[in-house]
Amino acid sequence: MSRVARAHPLWLAYILHRLSGLLLALFLPFHFLVLSLALHNAARLDAFLTLAEIPVIKLSETALVFLLAVHMFGGLRLMALEWLPWSGAQKTWAASAAAGAVFLSFLFLMRAI
Amino acid sequence: MSHRETITVTVQRGSAATGQHMQEFQVPAYESQTVLDVVSWIQQNTDPTLTYRFACRVGMCGSCAMMVNGVPRWTCRTHVKKVLKDQRIDIAPLRNLPVLKDLAVDMDPFFDKWVAAEGRHHPSIGRDAPIPAINPEAAARQVASAGIECINCSICYAACDTVANDPDYLGPAALQRAWTVYNDAKDADRGAILDAVSGKGGCHSCHSMGSCTAYCPNGLDPLSAIAGLKRATTRRFFGGGA
């Protein structure tokens, strides 16, 4: 059967918001567990943190920064759309949210390496 | 007229009960031809059992909507030239509604939800009272007027992924109608409307993906109408009244 064509800008913003939220939620328990190491075992936390020197890990961290930023900017756009008495230029705002997130994650990557 | 040129049309046949399959037809190409013309040509010249629905053929009745190359469209006002890809078109029944047979879907769920969203008039005066004047320039009237050209074609309903993922979701057209009535100065029970759209599958299930607005053939904007309902329910929550 035919596939549904729906790749327009706001749909892309929707799927980006959903997937970034999903991935962040999956990452969260892991993030908490690593930080909890600090309680009894600072050495193991350090061992863990040195992993961050591996380029793949650096890139994944950058991806996480991007996910967090894009989810926040995108979410703020949605709340503005829903609650503020204004509804124009949504595509521009969605694009700006993505651009802002790219900028912040790039900044992170530049400082990380 | 000679028709050396033909287009290849794939049509989805059958129903969920009988099983569905795609069937290919060769249809002569004309200079000016709508997708509905193509479907009608097949029914009149190749297979009289092909089932589909239409009435006005001028974009007013909202009965001819189908999926054309995966996009929900009003077929009577969609020119073949606009959708043709490599001399082919792919036609299927509207998404998100049960298929009765071939290209005809059961519209009942769509209209049932229309009723469930409380998008009906709640009279403020009796039938014998004089008709009050409505200022067409008033801000609320402009908001209400923005949604009244809806032809109930269900294209937005077919385009919406939230409808596809959540069987309870009332969908863009029904919610847009609720917002229209909510902004009507003559409506006497705005609270009932907000109650109806705040329940299971109400306006708060919408993810603002805007497929409804992107595909509405009449250029209506259910996305913003639903945002209006969210705003109104939020304002009521913070004590701003209905």
Next chain:
Amino acid sequence: MTPFHLYMAQRLSALVMAPFVLVHLGVMIYAIQGGLTAAEILGRTQGSLFWFLFYGMFVIAVALHAALGLRVILAEWAGLRGGVLNGVSTAIGLGLLGLGAHAVWAVTAGGGA
């Protein structure tokens, strides 16, 4: 909890988090330079009431927000309904809250204790 209350909780937790996320992004971009060590993280956070309250409130909001977001995804993409849906999302929320609270304690109050 009506669908509307879930919606409000989702939006309000997001609003609460927006400034936290901004600061969190800022700290990450600032701190990542030169790599991370346990001593560096703990030196910033340990014994600090500010960071305890900051991350404490952040964790409460994020546990709520993530559980509500996953609830929607589980309903729409995994077809969960009714009691199962409520049970699973409550468990996710409490789980995240527990892990998060432990992590906040570890980096702000714990350490050498």
